[in-house]
Amino acid sequence: MATDWVSTADPATPALIDRDTLVTYGELDRLVDAIARELSGVHRVERGQLVAVVAESTVPGIAMLWALWRLGAVVVPLASTTSRVPESARLVPGVGGAGGAVASSQHSIAAAGYDEMHTVVPTSGSTGHSRSVVLTRGNVHSAVAASQQRLGNSAADRWLLVLPLYHVGGLSILWRSAAAGGTVVLGGGFDPKSVLAALSNVAWASLVPTMLVRLLKSMPVAGQFTQLRGVLVGGGHASVEVLEQSLDAGIPVLATYGMTEACSQVATMTPGQQRDELGSVGRPLDGYVVSLAPDGEVLVDGPAVSPGYLGESARSGPLKTGDLGRFDAAGRLVITGRRKTLIISGGENVDPERVESVIARHQAVDDVAVFGVPDEEWGERVVAAIVWRAGPDGSLADAVAAELERWEVPKEWRVVDAIPRTSIGKVDRSQLG
Known part of the structure; x- marks a missing residue:
């Protein structure tokens, strides 16, 4: 299943914008090819190998990720060179101007027990237990298609990237934008004033609730974001009051529910219907089967949902999210809490x-x-x-x-x-x- 969207996009369209540097898809494609040749020729990276790389939100860093995916390697995005990597990994130098180090292992897809692994993403471990989530090419392809159907992002759109690329929220911005042939604007990390300025020149952005609250506190008056079509807010609880305040301030927020195991989005508000959907995270995206256990735990299944965790047995049955929820009368999902943190x-x-x-x-x-x-x-x-x-x-x-x-x-x-x-x-x- 094809996920090398860089090679199929219009070569004249901007792929990445990093401050004053604009890189077209044609230029990115050539850079990705050059890095892929070095990875395969010098470092013997092959299809199916787990390759851990420091995931930097820079042009070389993003080109490195696309080069690994082009080779069919299984990317393990890291926050730093001190991050935990698979035990079988060996370190080789950085390539193509990307900083940090690359770790290439001989851990094959067949040995892992999954077909067509694409990316292995460490979970955040916010409750003290971190695991490495396996995402297949089918997961990525299905998640991107479902997101695009809900949002309608296109080749004409720019998407602001301030989430880190070692989390699925950041990676998904690369995938969604490239699949549509759109542009990723590199935000260089989260700074409220810089993000406010950038929102005037993009169609989409993705934030976590903490970022949104800090953004609102830094806004003296309502903004004039004429190009902005949606700001996805996920990765935690965003209150109705904060979302309503955002809408009043001119920020078209879209409450989103998702997780690494579901390749990011599971449910998202429908653009243009946010005020009607306040209190919920919208309806599940097409292809996601969301149900509730007898105790109210949210269960998720579908082609975008991970088959399991690296080094563990494959998932059997729907994914148990650990979140509690309900459906409102219109079929929208309402998240009411998390079992482990109550x-x-x-x-x-x-x-x-x-x-x-x-x-x-x-x-x-x-x-x-x-x-x-x-x-x-x-x-x-x-x-x-x-x-x-x-x-x-x-x-x-x-x-x-x-x-x-x-x-x-x-x-x-x-x-x-x-x-x-x-x-x-x-x-x-x-x-x-």
Whole structure:
């Protein structure tokens, strides 16, 4: 199943824009070919080999990824040279101007037990357990087709990349844009002012909720984003209030539910219908079969869903997401929490992400994490760790209490210097408590 979209796109169309540098698909195709020749000729990279590479959001870094996919190698994107790689890997030098190192192993597709592996993506491990998700060529192709059908992105569109390429959210931007023959604008990491400026010149962007909240706090007035068609917001809970505030500010946010195991998107709001769909993440994308277990756990299946984890037995039956949800009357998916992170205080369920989203909207708060700690009276008590923007603000507790149920209001407030987060911006709950 073809996923080498670089070679089939219009060679005159811009593929990548990095500040003042514009690279057409024709130029990228030639660069990818040159890197692929060096990888195969000098480093003996072959089809089916696991190849771990530092995934950099630069022109050479992206060309390296496309070269490996062109060779049929199985890409393992890393955050740095110190990231964990498969035990069988050996290190070889960087190629084609890409920084860091490449690790090429002899771990074949047949040995892994899957057909046509495309990419192996480490999960974020926000609850302390990281696994390597296998994505096949069929997974990638199906996910891209389903996303494009929902969004309608085209060759005329530019997509802003600020998510890291060692996560499926960043990789998906490369795949979706190239499949449509569109352009990826390299944002160079997340900076609120830079992103606001870039949103005036792109059609699409992808953010996590933390980024969106910080973006809103840096906006003095509503923006004039005339080209912007949608900003996908996923990777965590985005409250109705934050999404509504974004829409009022001129940012056409699209709440999205997905995960690495589903090759990114599972459900996304329909562009143009966001206000009608607030409170949900929209309907599941075509091809995704989403159902609910008796306890409310969200189950996902379909051709875009991973067959399993590297070094583990293949998946049998639908993917158990660990998330809790329901469907509204219109068939839209509503995510109500996550089983492993729920705080049970006084017999009531508390979703820490919901509490975090309320606290984070307060102008005095720079960052926040909410978690539970053992308590003799309550079983668990709700604790909020706060990073102030400038200094303490006595109005926070009352503002939070006005929006939350009484059992959701933190019983303990801690002032900290920083909130532990994963590389994609999720609260690292394994470091709390």
